Amino acid sequence: MTTMPPAHLRLTTVDSEDTVRIELHGDLDYDTADDLLAEVTAVLGARPHLDDLHLHCAGLGTVDSMGLSILLMVRRRTGQAGVRLHLDDRPAVLDRLLTITGSLNYLTGSSPGGGNSASLDVGEAPGAGDEARAARPTGPDGTS
Amino acid sequence: MVSTKPQSGAGTEHGSAWGEAPYPVLVADAQGAVVLRNAAAGALLPAAGPGTRFHDVVPAWLSAADQAVRTSGAKAAQEADAPLSGVIGDRSFEAHPSAREDGTVAWWLVDDTDHLLAREALRLERTRTAFLTEASSTLLASLNLGRCMDVTASLAAEHLCDAALVIAPTHGRRLPVVTCLRDGTPSLSHESVDPDDVPGLGEALRGFPPVPSRWIDPSAAPDWMVPGEFGEVGSIVITPLPGHGVPAGALVLLRRADSAAFTDSEEVFARLFAARAGAAMSAARLYAEQTSITDVLMRELLPPSLHQISGVDYAGGYRPSADHERIGGDFYDVHPAAVDGEASLVTLGDVCGKGLEAAVLTGKIRNTLHALLPLADDHQRMITLLNTALLNSHHTRFATLVLASAVRAGNEVQLRLTSAGHPTPLVVRANGTVEEAETRGTLVGAMPQAPAHTTTLTLAPGESCVLYTDGITEAEGGPMGGVQFGEARLKRILAECAGMPSESIVERVQMLAAQWIGTGRHDDMAVVVISAPRTHHLSAVDGHTRGRFTA
Numbered sequence: 001m002t003t004m005p006p007a008h009l010r011l012t013t014v015d016s017e018d019t020v021r022i023e024l025h026g027d028l029d030y031d032t033a034d035d036l037l038a039e040v041t042a043v044l045g046a047r048p049h050l051d052d053l054h055l056h057c058a059g060l061g062t063v064d065s066m067g068l069s070i071l072l073m074v075r076r077r078t079g080q081a082g083v084r085l086h087l088d089d090r091p092a093v094l095d096r097l098l099t100i101t102g103s104l105n106y107l108t109g110s111s112p113g114g115g116n117s118a119s120l121d122v123g124e125a126p127g128a129g130d131e132a133r134a135a136r137p138t139g140p141d142g143t144s
Numbered sequence: 145m146v147s148t149k150p151q152s153g154a155g156t157e158h159g160s161a162w163g164e165a166p167y168p169v170l171v172a173d174a175q176g177a178v179v180l181r182n183a184a185a186g187a188l189l190p191a192a193g194p195g196t197r198f199h200d201v202v203p204a205w206l207s208a209a210d211q212a213v214r215t216s217g218a219k220a221a222q223e224a225d226a227p228l229s230g231v232i233g234d235r236s237f238e239a240h241p242s243a244r245e246d247g248t249v250a251w252w253l254v255d256d257t258d259h260l261l262a263r264e265a266l267r268l269e270r271t272r273t274a275f276l277t278e279a280s281s282t283l284l285a286s287l288n289l290g291r292c293m294d295v296t297a298s299l300a301a302e303h304l305c306d307a308a309l310v311i312a313p314t315h316g317r318r319l320p321v322v323t324c325l326r327d328g329t330p331s332l333s334h335e336s337v338d339p340d341d342v343p344g345l346g347e348a349l350r351g352f353p354p355v356p357s358r359w360i361d362p363s364a365a366p367d368w369m370v371p372g373e374f375g376e377v378g379s380i381v382i383t384p385l386p387g388h389g390v391p392a393g394a395l396v397l398l399r400r401a402d403s404a405a406f407t408d409s410e411e412v413f414a415r416l417f418a419a420r421a422g423a424a425m426s427a428a429r430l431y432a433e434q435t436s437i438t439d440v441l442m443r444e445l446l447p448p449s450l451h452q453i454s455g456v457d458y459a460g461g462y463r464p465s466a467d468h469e470r471i472g473g474d475f476y477d478v479h480p481a482a483v484d485g486e487a488s489l490v491t492l493g494d495v496c497g498k499g500l501e502a503a504v505l506t507g508k509i510r511n512t513l514h515a516l517l518p519l520a521d522d523h524q525r526m527i528t529l530l531n532t533a534l535l536n537s538h539h540t541r542f543a544t545l546v547l548a549s550a551v552r553a554g555n556e557v558q559l560r561l562t563s564a565g566h567p568t569p570l571v572v573r574a575n576g577t578v579e580e581a582e583t584r585g586t587l588v589g590a591m592p593q594a595p596a597h598t599t600t601l602t603l604a605p606g607e608s609c610v611l612y613t614d615g616i617t618e619a620e621g622g623p624m625g626g627v628q629f630g631e632a633r634l635k636r637i638l639a640e641c642a643g644m645p646s647e648s649i650v651e652r653v654q655m656l657a658a659q660w661i662g663t664g665r666h667d668d669m670a671v672v673v674i675s676a677p678r679t680h681h682l683s684a685v686d687g688h689t690r691g692r693f694t695a
Contacts, residue, residue: 030498065496065542072540072590101544101565102586102595
């Protein structure tokens with residue numbers, strides 16, 4: 001483990017019986033985030049019966065908005081594939097980013113199915129789900 | 145006559161060897177009579193039989209050379225490097241004399257026609273390659289369509305023809321035409337003509353189906369195609385300018401009646417030139433189109449300038465990540481209430497990504513929020529609807545934003561604040577304390593739901609609420625470099641801003657963040673400040689207010 005994370009994202013994929021662990025080293029940002037999505041897509045494609053995907057985050061440097069966007073995409077893909085996503089050993093900055101943006105529960109919730117784990121730990125969210133459905137007569141293209 | 149016998153004897157003696165020689169050989173005696181010729185010479189100069197006068201049967205250049213050899217010797221008549229040469233029939237020959245002591249001169253003729261042709265072809269190719277290289281570098285140096293057309297016309301007029309026209313395809317009714325005479329200056333005109341009236345021009349301008357260069361009858365050329373002072377036209381060829389998948393226009397080459405007509409190879413060469421010119425022109429055209437798209441988008445996407453509305457002060461400042469781009473991923477807007485006395489809606493947000501892509505998404509978000517204004521009294525509902533509108537199966541590009549509804553109540557300002565996954569707004573109290581607004585929510589556009597918590601608070605006169613994007617707090621720099629500006633520093637600066645007008649706070653935050661960054665790279669940075677004006681008297685209030693604040 002390096003103390004100064006390299007600027008480029010380095011991914012190490014460790015494969016075991018029913019889990020895959022990807023170690024992230026470096027910055028997850030505008031220039032590098034797509035690499036992670038490509039790696040996860042490849043893993044999900046190669047392992048149709050996967051139960052758990054662990055992203056080992058201790059080596060992460062900067063995570064910018066594109067990095068977060070890709071984490072959300074990873075979460076969407078794993079949800080669709082019925083795979084549980086785990087963000088392990090999160091550095092404090094990542095936790096802070098996920099907390100501010102309200103994406104911590106969604107990204108780290110244990111349910112592979114998805115939708116309901118997005119509930120927020122900040123109190124009331126009155127009828128948000130109902131309104132979303134009502135306002136979307138054509139159906140959610142995001143998850144259909 | 146005396147010498148005839150030995151000479152003819154020599155001829156007979158060597159006849160068999162010379163007779164079979166592949167090169168024509170002629171031998172003339174001192175009196176200028178042909179004494180011997182071999183089979184090859186016989187085929188070349190049938191009239192030059194033995195006994196005929198050499199000067200009568202060979203071309204003048206060879207006859208003159210023979211004279212020179214006899215008067216001054218073979219060496220002198222022949223320049224060191226340049227052999228004597230000339231044309232016999234339709235072929236070119238080098239002539240090598242060998243003078244003998246008995247006064248006879250043997251002329252060895254070597255056919256160098258193919259050699260000359262190859263040399264000429266090489267010279268021509270070299271000239272053309274040099275020209276094409278020059279054309280490419282001149283054309284590619286410019287991304288200005290007008291300049292590319294000028295360069296194309298003047299290069300063509302200089303190297304290919306007596307006058308050249310470059311015609312650009314157009315969607316309008318007037319055809320842009322650049323005309324250039326040889327050694328002249330290109331001039332642009334617009335012709336109100338139908339290109340289909342000229343054979344081949346319409347097809348060339350459409351670019352599809354691909355058409356070859358086309359000859360047209362000079363008398364069929366319309367007047368606008370022939371420059372006024374040009375004179376009689378000898379030949380005209382129209383060559384399409386192929387672009388990057390789009391037609392770039394047509395090149396019309398004109399030659400005067402007294403110039404040679406275009407040869408096939410010249411036409412091929414014109415096409416090679418046209419390909420380069422077309423590529424440069426279509427690159428310039430695409431660039432111009434992109435520039436104009438960017439300009440249009442920028443005008444739409446630029447953040448507005450803010451001012452006082454209904455007794456509430458607003459100020460905003462924005463600095464995109466790249467200074468040469470004026471738009472980016474941050475945005476803010478203030479929407480005045482439809483009905484006076486109701487709350488105005490302030491939005492400030494940040495979309496993920498940067499540059500034009502991000503700017504387009506901010507445009508979408510700003511439009512959606514604008515359309516949702518009637519629901520502005522329910523922030524959660526707006527955010528939920530916005531989330532739904534932005535959800536997209538292809539990507540998880542999200543936005544974080546703050547909604548703030550501000551209304552003047554007496555001399556105070558009532559605020560409802562909702563953060564959708566955005567850095568918490570800061571409230572600068574009159575006594576210099578800086579509070580975090582207690583609102584928190586989720587980002588929009590990536591997750592199925594976007595719950596958020598709204599908070600309400602009151603700004604006393606002179607107090608402000610500061611909305612900002614993380615470009616400020618995450619700006620890296622400082623005296624040693626590499627340190628984030630940070631929330632704590634921002635709070636300290638804001639504490640010093642207590643009681644300051646909204647514009648001053650925006651300027652101070654922007655200035656200090658800019659100083660912090662120095663020359664380093666940074667993300668988009670946006671700040672909006674909502675202030676309750678320091679007003680104690682009705683007369684001091686801007687005329688926009690309704691004056692109820694005295695209550």
